Amino acid sequence: MRWLPVIAGTDARMRPVERADGAFRNFTATIQVAMRARIEDVARVAGVSPKTVSRVLNDEPNVREDTRLRILQAVRSLDYRPHPSARSLASNRSFLVALLYDNPSPSYMMEVQDGVLEACEAQRYSVMLQPLDATGPRFLEQVEQLISERRLDGLILTPPISDHAPLLRRLRELGTPFACVAPRDRNCAGVVLDERRAACEMVVHLASLGHQRIGHIIGHPDHGASIWRLDGYRDGLAQSGLQYDARLVVQGQFSFDSGVVAARAMLALPLPPTAIFAANDDMAAGVIWAANEAGLAVPRDLSVCGFDDTPLSRQIWPSLTTIHQPCRDMGRIAANQLLRAIRDGEGAMVSAKFALCLRGSTARVPGRPAKEHALGL
Amino acid sequence: MRWLPVIAGTDARMRPVERADGAFRNFTATIQVAMRARIEDVARVAGVSPKTVSRVLNDEPNVREDTRLRILQAVRSLDYRPHPSARSLASNRSFLVALLYDNPSPSYMMEVQDGVLEACEAQRYSVMLQPLDATGPRFLEQVEQLISERRLDGLILTPPISDHAPLLRRLRELGTPFACVAPRDRNCAGVVLDERRAACEMVVHLASLGHQRIGHIIGHPDHGASIWRLDGYRDGLAQSGLQYDARLVVQGQFSFDSGVVAARAMLALPLPPTAIFAANDDMAAGVIWAANEAGLAVPRDLSVCGFDDTPLSRQIWPSLTTIHQPCRDMGRIAANQLLRAIRDGEGAMVSAKFALCLRGSTARVPGRPAKEHALGL
DNA sequence: ACGCAAAATGACAGCGCTGTCATTTATGGC
DNA sequence: GCCATAAATGACAGCGCTGTCATTTTGCGT
DSSP states (O other), X not given: OOOOOBOOSOOTTEEOOBOTTSOBOSSOTTOOEEOOOOHHHHHXXXXXXXXXXHHHHTTOSOOOHHHHHHHHHHHHHHTOOOOHHHHHHHHTOOOEEEEEEOSOOHHHXXXXXXXXXXXXXXXXXXXXXXXXXTTSTTHHHHHHHHHHHHTOSEEEEOTTGGGOHHHHHHHHHHTOOEEEESOSSOSSSEEEEOHXXXXXXXXXXXXXXXXXXXEEEEOOTTOHHHHHHHHHHHHHHHHTTOOOOGGGEEEXXXXXXXXXXXXXXXXXXXXXXXXXXXXXXXXXXXXXXXXXXXXXXXXXXXXXXXXXXXXXXXSXXXXXXXXXXXXXXXXXXXXXXXXXXXXXXXXXXXXXXXXEEOOTTOOOOTTSOOXXXXXXX | OOOOOEXXXXXTTEEOOBOTTSOBOSSOTTOEEEOOOOXXXXXXXXXXXXXXXXXXXXXXXXXXXXXXXXXXXXXXXXXXXXXXXXXXXXXXXXXXXXXXXXXXXXXXXXXXXXXXXXHHHHTTXXXXXXXXXXXXXXXXXXXXXXXXXXXXXXXXXXXXXXXXXXXHHHHHHHTOOEEEESOSSOSSSEEEEOHHHHHHHHHHHHHHTTOOSEEEEEOOTTOHHHHHHHHHHHHHHHHTTOOOOGGGEEEOOSSHHHHHXXXXXXXXXXXXXXXXXXXXXXXXXXXXXXXXHTXXXXXXXXXXXXXXXXXXXXXXXXXXXXEEOOHHHHHHHHHHHXXXXXXXXXOOEEEEOOEEEOOTTOOOOOSSOOOOOSTTO
């Protein structure tokens, strides 16, 4: 049964309820029903066949310009919208991509997601969100099931899933198009940030403030980002003529708590660092917590900086010096590359732009002429 | 053209590529193709008609138990999954609901979203995410377009959209099922929290710590939550025998910045509050910021508490006393009520359970406020 | 004008399911 | 055992599009 309200009267969007077999159904000829126009209606109004309308709607070639315009006119006047299921069924494409993620920070994911939605909506694709446990034993199976069950046209993978080698291999085997956000292996469609250079610039900045003992808290070992940021940290030390000191580098997990633990360890050293560069904002917030706990004032006694520019970085005291990662743009770019891959068979790996955000949590090393940073909002 | 890899060999999931017209296509009879089973295949294996298989898959009545089992067996052995588009097209239902949101906090939304996804997935519904500007002039139109374009079966509305009266009215007119998360008007399907009682309990707690001047920062005026929390604040004062003082109640916007602004105003009073209850965690974080700025130590000089128990509340110093809102559960409940409404024509308004989280930002009222800087103590 | 290739358009048969309704099979009362 | 009734099952025609391929129209060289 078609669900639609019965309305008396006529306008462009009304027509007699007539079945394909020609019989009117349960209504006298004068009662009409508001009903979505079908491609056939558009064709009739434009004086062409349904197939030609289909051509116009799908940007297929070989339609004369005046015909196209006439059809678009009819589409507008009937407020016609193609039925997604009918389209999918007939064309054997779902116009559906999935965004796979495993438990990253909500604000990061929300931003990426917004970008993906924006890009997909613009190209009339739907997005299916799929929180997943990438460490689960049935992970691969789950993804394959998802693809076949929902007839996905493609996938967008976010860290740490974008580094899941078995999955990438399987997707290539299956021929399923995919795009990665910040993957370790850049040999696929997607988007990356030059995190190594960003981390390097941050360390150089700290060194320029006079810091000589700069600590680093490494991110989660399964994220490619952790390694890039660590490499960048080393680059920065080298560029600033500072010695790498393994005692000042502690493993973290990208979580607030792991930042607290790592900072406690570092601050307990005989010669603790005067600045700590955490591989993300959550851990940096943990460092500030640990500093407070240890009776240290940030940035007076300890400079702290993070990575990502999450909302958190502006919502703690002092506000966090960090590196802005344009997550929304990155989501958009990844989606666009995926759609390109679906359409043209190949997408590119695009590089997004980072930016240093100098805020209140970093300052000149004590003992040197002080230069206040703005602590404002 | 059907997209499917050509594979040699046979197993339960393979069959000759045969068109409905009976002609084999482009392949010799020995080459076979891995291809999703169709309902017809299941029917053949189970020795019934496709329609009976359909009955089993859709939990329709009037199927003998042994027939059902035989069919389920065939479904498993063929790894059959119904084609979503074919189902939608034939049944005129999309099995798709949309989650509408407008810019709430990412962590809140992510949690709600997870709950919604979980519940919908369990009932084999898809979720479409729709960030929207509820204040835009074309808002209603956009939503209507969304419904008709995607053939949505229903909507889940989150604050502040759940309080958008014109939208609710229109949805009822259209007969579109919907469920609300924390709506002001509880006369619909959805989920709420007894925020008023929660706020009251929080204020009573503060009073029990000896606070007599307890300030409140009101949330965004368009959110029902703001009013409930304010009412609860007044209830709590009354229950504790404290006088309501309009100077201690300041309008905020639910944002961090608005919390800073409101707290500055309150702390500048001749007789400032000794405790501030902000209507959400973001504003409470702003209060802590402003307190630091004013040289006050939290909780020594000022107790601060929030509402929502966002991740932020555990990632600032001191950690925030707040009220836990089970967002994930709420998302799940809202989705389940929507699906009930879609199925049975009516859903319920369910009440979720809050919990007070007593953490480091609140303490006994001091004998006398000291004016030292909080950091480094 | 004519002929021919290329461009434009149309006819038609499904895509894989479910709604409707007809038909067959079980159940129960006597 | 027989019929009335209910339960179980099946036949069949679409749902609204697009792929394929046939047909018509156009453009253009001669």
